[in-house]
Amino acid sequence: MCDHCLKHGTAGKWYLNARNYSYEIVEEYNLREFLMEQYKNFEQIAVRKIAGFNGVGLGYKIQMPIIGRIVKRIAEQMLHSTKPPTNPFKAEGHIGQVVPLDDAIAILEHCAMEPIIQKYCMCRYMHRGEKDACCINFGVMSEIIEKLPRFIPVDEKFQLTREEAIERFKEHNEKGYIGTIWYGPYPYINNLCSCANPECAGIRPRLDFGINSIYKAEYVVDIKSDLCTGCKSCIAKCQFDAINFDHIRNQSVIDKSKCFGCGVCLHACKYDAIGIHPRKDFPELKGIY
Numbered sequence: 001m002c003d004h005c006l007k008h009g010t011a012g013k014w015y016l017n018a019r020n021y022s023y024e025i026v027e028e029y030n031l032r033e034f035l036m037e038q039y040k041n042f043e044q045i046a047v048r049k050i051a052g053f054n055g056v057g058l059g060y061k062i063q064m065p066i067i068g069r070i071v072k073r074i075a076e077q078m079l080h081s082t083k084p085p086t087n088p089f090k091a092e093g094h095i096g097q098v099v100p101l102d103d104a105i106a107i108l109e110h111c112a113m114e115p116i117i118q119k120y121c122m123c124r125y126m127h128r129g130e131k132d133a134c135c136i137n138f139g140v141m142s143e144i145i146e147k148l149p150r151f152i153p154v155d156e157k158f159q160l161t162r163e164e165a166i167e168r169f170k171e172h173n174e175k176g177y178i179g180t181i182w183y184g185p186y187p188y189i190n191n192l193c194s195c196a197n198p199e200c201a202g203i204r205p206r207l208d209f210g211i212n213s214i215y216k217a218e219y220v221v222d223i224k225s226d227l228c229t230g231c232k233s234c235i236a237k238c239q240f241d242a243i244n245f246d247h248i249r250n251q252s253v254i255d256k257s258k259c260f261g262c263g264v265c266l267h268a269c270k271y272d273a274i275g276i277h278p279r280k281d282f283p284e285l286k287g288i289y
């Protein structure tokens with residue numbers, strides 16, 4: 001369990017706390033207008049300056065000895081903020097965690113408020129110009145997106161039943177997209193995403209720049225050596241470079257220190273050789289999120 005779950009979770013996971021998806025939280029934190037303003041201007045958030053810095057040329061800035069540390073600290077303080085948000089142009093309190101398929105289904109079955117919608121992924125749109133309807137929103141967030149046509153899928157359904165949302169998430173997960181759940185802003189949970197690196201604005205800062213922008217999942221996988229045939233199908237699925245091939249044993253092996261527990265490699269294995277386990281069961285991974 002990560003520190004955040006210890007402080008904010010029920011059932012050991014912050015994202016299974018149904019209250020954080022509720023209309024009650026939206027009213028308590030006065031989030032309707034805030035979210036409308038934020039999503040109306042979504043594309044500007046990455047380029048607006050915060051404390052004199054923005055995300056343009058982030059790789060270069062992060063490498064600078066003093067400036068790099070300042071940028072990293074400002075970014076992490078902003079993303080992990082648990083104070084009521086004040087500025088819709090800042091990604092305040094916007095922290096997420098990787099979730100495997102079963103936890104995503106639990107979110108959609110038990111926590112997500114209706115209406116449930118699918119919208120275009122803005123990370124892919126901004127980085128690749130691709131329109132891919134793979135973000136699932138709930139409750140008030142869905143009502144806000146309904147007023148912003150550029151997010152609404154043209155050739156696909158917009159509003160989804162709970163069952164349709166589960167089916168859509170499964171399709172994305174089987175394709176290899178990483179399931180992620182997000183505060184937006186804390187403590188309101190409204191986005192279940194299906195992400196890919198490097199375009200995901202949540203995953204890339206962590207992998208490329210060492211900014212703690214997303215937590216690893218509550219899980220980690222391992223490979224049963226008696227079942228692995230060495231077919232290598234799982235290796236290409238892993239976006240975290242956590243699967244290596246052992247040429248002596250002719251088998252794949254997981255580097256648990258790199259595994260984010262997304263579980264997408266399970267879909268690639270026809271031999272049932274990959275198992276997914278709670279991260280807390282591995283003492284060497286204690287506190288590593």
Ligand code: SF4
Pocket residue numbers: 121122123124134135180193194195196199200201202
């Ligand atoms: S977090 Fe993931 S799915 Fe959501 S907008 Fe970004 S890349 Fe797309």
Ligand code: SF4
Pocket residue numbers: 223227228229230231232233234235251252268269270271272273274
């Ligand atoms: S897909 Fe399964 S059988 Fe093939 S290398 Fe990976 S773990 Fe082994």
Ligand code: SF4
Pocket residue numbers: 220221237238239240241242243254258259260261262263264265266
């Ligand atoms: S090895 Fe870990 S990080 Fe890589 S795909 Fe499998 S679960 Fe995800």
